[in-house]
Amino acid sequence: MIIKSKKLIPIITLFMILILPSVAIAGKHVVVIDPAHGGSDRGVKLSMSLYEKDVTLTIAKLVKENLSGVQDITLKLTRSDDTNVSPATRKKIAGEAGADLFVSIHVNAGFGLDAKGYEIYYTVADMPSAEKSNSGEILKDMNQTERLNSSVIFAQIIRENMEKIFPREGRGLRNAPVFVLQSMTTPGVLLETGFATNLENKKKLKDKEVEKAIANAISESIKKYFSTGGK
Numbered sequence: 001m002i003i004k005s006k007k008l009i010p011i012i013t014l015f016m017i018l019i020l021p022s023v024a025i026a027g028k029h030v031v032v033i034d035p036a037h038g039g040s041d042r043g044v045k046l047s048m049s050l051y052e053k054d055v056t057l058t059i060a061k062l063v064k065e066n067l068s069g070v071q072d073i074t075l076k077l078t079r080s081d082d083t084n085v086s087p088a089t090r091k092k093i094a095g096e097a098g099a100d101l102f103v104s105i106h107v108n109a110g111f112g113l114d115a116k117g118y119e120i121y122y123t124v125a126d127m128p129s130a131e132k133s134n135s136g137e138i139l140k141d142m143n144q145t146e147r148l149n150s151s152v153i154f155a156q157i158i159r160e161n162m163e164k165i166f167p168r169e170g171r172g173l174r175n176a177p178v179f180v181l182q183s184m185t186t187p188g189v190l191l192e193t194g195f196a197t198n199l200e201n202k203k204k205l206k207d208k209e210v211e212k213a214i215a216n217a218i219s220e221s222i223k224k225y226f227s228t229g230g231k
């Protein structure tokens with residue numbers, strides 16, 4: 001589940017995110033993987049002992065393992081244990097890492113017991129400015145357009161790979177206000193892997209082999225993104 005917010009991020013926070021120094025190493029692609037929820041924020045329930053926070057962490061750790069040997073990719077997790085990290089802190093981690101790509105992992109729920117499949121949300125641009133009166137504003141818009149394009153390209157790659165695990169269950173690429181993606185300076189997507197409220201999906205998400213397959217899908221998507229022109 002995700003927090004959808006239409007509220008504008010306070011200007012001061014936005015300012016802080018924009019001026020955060022980029023510490024990316026030249027020639028290295030920095031990817032931040034965000035296992036959603038954690039600690040007391042358990043997310044949706046899959047069983048008495050398994051929650052969304054566990055599934056997202058398992059997948060994120062597998063992605064890290066998969067990409068640990070890839071020379072030009074540095075991978076960072078927003079959490080590597082069962083702790084509660086605020087969405088604002090997750091964004092801050094991505095900013096401070098100088099992330100080139102941000103991937104938030106979730107498990108979906110709701111919309112009735114029949115709703116199943118994966119959803120991919122991509123970065124929404126900030127609210128459009130009423131007047132583009134100075135070059136700073138225009139430049140900011142150009143950066144946002146570039147970021148949005150990159151996010152959509154990555155979302156399309158990840159859709160191709162998720163389709164292999166959940167055939168014909170794609171619920172589309174969605175441009176919706178998602179707090180963790182809003183006002184980011186990094187291209188990013190939020191992946192809803194499947195529905196905990198659908199029996200078929202739940203069974204898959206509890207299966208270690210499927211969790212591995214999802215992690216592989218994310219890892220392969222990241223590699224493809226950077227090898228096909230992603231910056």
Ligand SMILES: [Zn+2]
Nearest residue numbers: 001002106107
């Ligand atoms: Zn969630």
